Amino acid sequence: xxxxxxQDVTFSYNASKRVLDGVSLTIEPGDSIGLVGxxxxxxxxxxRLLLGLTRPSSGxxxxxxxxxxxxxxxxxxxxxxxxxxxxQDPYSSLDPRQAVLSIVSEPLRALRIPGDHRQMVSDALxxxxxxxxxxGRYPHEFSGGQRQRIAIARAIVAGPSLLLADEAVxxxxxxxxIRIVDLLKSLSEQMTLVFVSHDLGVVAALCQKIVILEKGxxxxxGATASILANPQHPYTQRxxxxxxxxxx
Amino acid sequence: xxxxxxxxxxxxxxxxxxxxxxxxPASSKTVTLxxxxxxxxxxxxTLRRLVILIASLLIAAIVLFVLLRLxxxxxxxxxxxxxxxxxxxxAARSQVGSDQPLYTQFVSFIGNLARFDLGTSFVxxxxxxGEIGNRMSVTLPLTFLGFLLALALAIPLGIIAAVRSxxxxxxxxxxxxxxxxxxxxxxxxxxxxxxxxxxLRLLPSGGFPLRGWTNFGEAAVAMILPVLTIALVMAASVLxxxxxxxxxxxxxxxxxxxxxxxxxxxxxxxxHGLRNGAVPVISILGIELASxxxxxxxxxxxxxxxxxxxxxLLAIQQRDYPNVQGVLFVSxxxxxxxxxxxxxxxxxxxxxxxxxxxxxx
Numbered sequence: 001x002x003x004x005x006x007q008d009v010t011f012s013y014n015a016s017k018r019v020l021d022g023v024s025l026t027i028e029p030g031d032s033i034g035l036v037g038x039x040x041x042x043x044x045x046x047x048r049l050l051l052g053l054t055r056p057s058s059g060x061x062x063x064x065x066x067x068x069x070x071x072x073x074x075x076x077x078x079x080x081x082x083x084x085x086x087x088q089d090p091y092s093s094l095d096p097r098q099a100v101l102s103i104v105s106e107p108l109r110a111l112r113i114p115g116d117h118r119q120m121v122s123d124a125l126x127x128x129x130x131x132x133x134x135x136g137r138y139p140h141e142f143s144g145g146q147r148q149r150i151a152i153a154r155a156i157v158a159g160p161s162l163l164l165a166d167e168a169v170x171x172x173x174x175x176x177x178i179r180i181v182d183l184l185k186s187l188s189e190q191m192t193l194v195f196v197s198h199d200l201g202v203v204a205a206l207c208q209k210i211v212i213l214e215k216g217x218x219x220x221x222g223a224t225a226s227i228l229a230n231p232q233h234p235y236t237q238r239x240x241x242x243x244x245x246x247x248x
Numbered sequence: 249x250x251x252x253x254x255x256x257x258x259x260x261x262x263x264x265x266x267x268x269x270x271x272x273p274a275s276s277k278t279v280t281l282x283x284x285x286x287x288x289x290x291x292x293x294t295l296r297r298l299v300i301l302i303a304s305l306l307i308a309a310i311v312l313f314v315l316l317r318l319x320x321x322x323x324x325x326x327x328x329x330x331x332x333x334x335x336x337x338x339a340a341r342s343q344v345g346s347d348q349p350l351y352t353q354f355v356s357f358i359g360n361l362a363r364f365d366l367g368t369s370f371v372x373x374x375x376x377x378g379e380i381g382n383r384m385s386v387t388l389p390l391t392f393l394g395f396l397l398a399l400a401l402a403i404p405l406g407i408i409a410a411v412r413s414x415x416x417x418x419x420x421x422x423x424x425x426x427x428x429x430x431x432x433x434x435x436x437x438x439x440x441x442x443x444x445x446x447x448l449r450l451l452p453s454g455g456f457p458l459r460g461w462t463n464f465g466e467a468a469v470a471m472i473l474p475v476l477t478i479a480l481v482m483a484a485s486v487l488x489x490x491x492x493x494x495x496x497x498x499x500x501x502x503x504x505x506x507x508x509x510x511x512x513x514x515x516x517x518x519x520h521g522l523r524n525g526a527v528p529v530i531s532i533l534g535i536e537l538a539s540x541x542x543x544x545x546x547x548x549x550x551x552x553x554x555x556x557x558x559x560x561l562l563a564i565q566q567r568d569y570p571n572v573q574g575v576l577f578v579s580x581x582x583x584x585x586x587x588x589x590x591x592x593x594x595x596x597x598x599x600x601x602x603x604x605x606x607x608x609x
Contacts, residue, residue, distance in 0.1 A: 051508050053504075053508060073512070076510075077510065080508075080509065080510035081510070084509060085505070085508045085509065087501060087504075087505055087508075089501055092500065092501035092502065093501045093502055093505045094502060094505075095502040095506075095520050095524065096502075096524070096599070096600060097523045097524055097527075097597065097598055097599060097600075098520075098523075099599075106506060106509055106510075106511065106519075107509045107510050110506070110509060110510035110511040110512075110515060111510045138599040138600070140599070140600045151505075154509065155509070158510075
């Protein structure tokens with residue numbers, strides 16, 4: 001059984017324009033999938049649907065065979081325990097007035113996960129390469145890369161089986177981006193990863209599979225290596241040709 | 249579940265070093281004040297703010313001294329009738345000290361203020377500090393109860409107006425609060441008197457028991473309409489700020505993230521919204537409280553309350569300079585203290601401001 005299945009999903013904010021149109025995709029346990037497209041292609045909307053923050057206009061999303069039901073608090077609590085997220089901006093996604101301990105332990109409290117939260121937070125911080133003694137410090141005391149590591153620690157502290165990352169490295173400088181990509185690659189060996197990005201280079205380095213979205217539709221999907229080597233759809237070809245290259 | 253642990257913290261070394269500098273070194277036994285303030289920015293800020301408070305108070309005292317001396321006529325005349333003889337006037341000038349050179353008067357004035365000796369009233373011959381204390385027993389409860397009631401109304405209604413801004417009642421709260429801001433405080437007082445005292449005959453239209461708070465029941469009943477008047481007017485204004493701050497929080501990434509991580513909307517709002525929304529509102533609350541305290545004179549007039557405002561008006565009419573001076577000085581002190589407390593509270597709530605303690609106040 002697939003971990004997450006999206007079947008013929010459509011979504012529109014108003015009747016005149018569909019943001020997603022007949023999107024279907026299957027995520028198997030252990031996959032690392034990149035959702036790629038330009039701004040406005042619908043990739044972030046798809047991520048919001050996968051998170052249960054928004055409901056599709058039509059179609060269905062199932063998790064381990066069970067339909068996603070954002071209205072059921074019980075289902076969503078179990079779901080969020082399995083599915084966690086890292087957002088794009090490490091500066092704004094962390095509450096500036098909460099200390100690291102409080103930030104990282106938020107899913108543990110919200111999902112009522114029993115155990116020694118302090119220890120669990122320390123372990124999560126250590127696993128993303130941060131010192132354990134930063135629990136009492138605040139977001140403004142950290143660099144962008146460190147903040148994104150804190151955000152990743154928060155996403156993995158509850159031990160999810162699926163990690164969703166929305167443009168998780170695009171707000172970072174190049175060297176920090178490489179380190180965070182390495183971190184996510186390491187995490188993807190232990191959990192399923194869905195990585196949303198407009199950056200084909202990052203997705204190529206991180207994901208085994210790739211899904212190309214254009215104007216709310218999936219235009220191409222498959223193994224990253226084969227699509228990058230032999231893109232079939234003109235949009236994918238355009239995306240590939242727009243990747244900046246160093247002059248020879 | 250296991251996670252990868254192959255990440256060294258070498259890139260974080262610089263950041264960690266900064267952290268360690270904040271840790272109290274085990275070897276140091278004596279710590280100088282500059283060292284202490286570097287380590288505890290909030291302490292540095294408090295000290296700086298305290299110096300500014302004292303300097304502001306001193307400037308206010310100078311302004312007060314100069315303004316009262318700029319008034320036409322001699323304060324000694326206030327002690328005497330129109331038919332006073334030259335000898336009586338000279339004796340009175342000697343008594344109030346207006347025969348002394350200005351700098352001697354100023355030194356004496358500042359010295360007395362430092363000892364909180366506000367002198368004696370020209371009219372009643374009673375201690376000004378004692379009289380202010382009596383009047384404060386009306387003005388302080390009036391202001392602070394009005395303030396607390398305003399908060400109790402404004403915070404939940406402001407949050408509802410923001411969270412339900414797309415519903416009819418969210419819009420209605422906003423419209424009513426706009427109206428509340430537009431209506432003058434004395435008019436609200438008169439409306440409440442008309443409704444509750446004249447038409448419904450539920451509450452007294454004004455006055456305060458002669459025995460003050462020793463007659464608690466009557467005093468409390470006398471306070472209801474004045475407190476309600478202050479609360480309604482202040483709540484209308486504070487509600488707007490609470491609504492704006494909540495709307496800011498609702499649009500924040502950290503609130504959306506909290507929801508995506510598993511917090512329910514009320515959980516996320518309480519956990520992230522209250523503290524983040526409080527910071528901009530606190531500075532407004534300080535200003536509101538100070539202006540309400542100063543504006544209590546209007547309410548005291550409308551409801552015939554023997555508070556600080558009435559004392560000031562009476563003292564001006566009677567040219568009772570010590571009382572005028574005393575009331576203005578104490579009012580200034582309270583306003584400055586409210587600002588001081590609001591600033592400290594803001595620093596306490598916001599860690600970013602706290603760490604900026606050594607910066608500008």
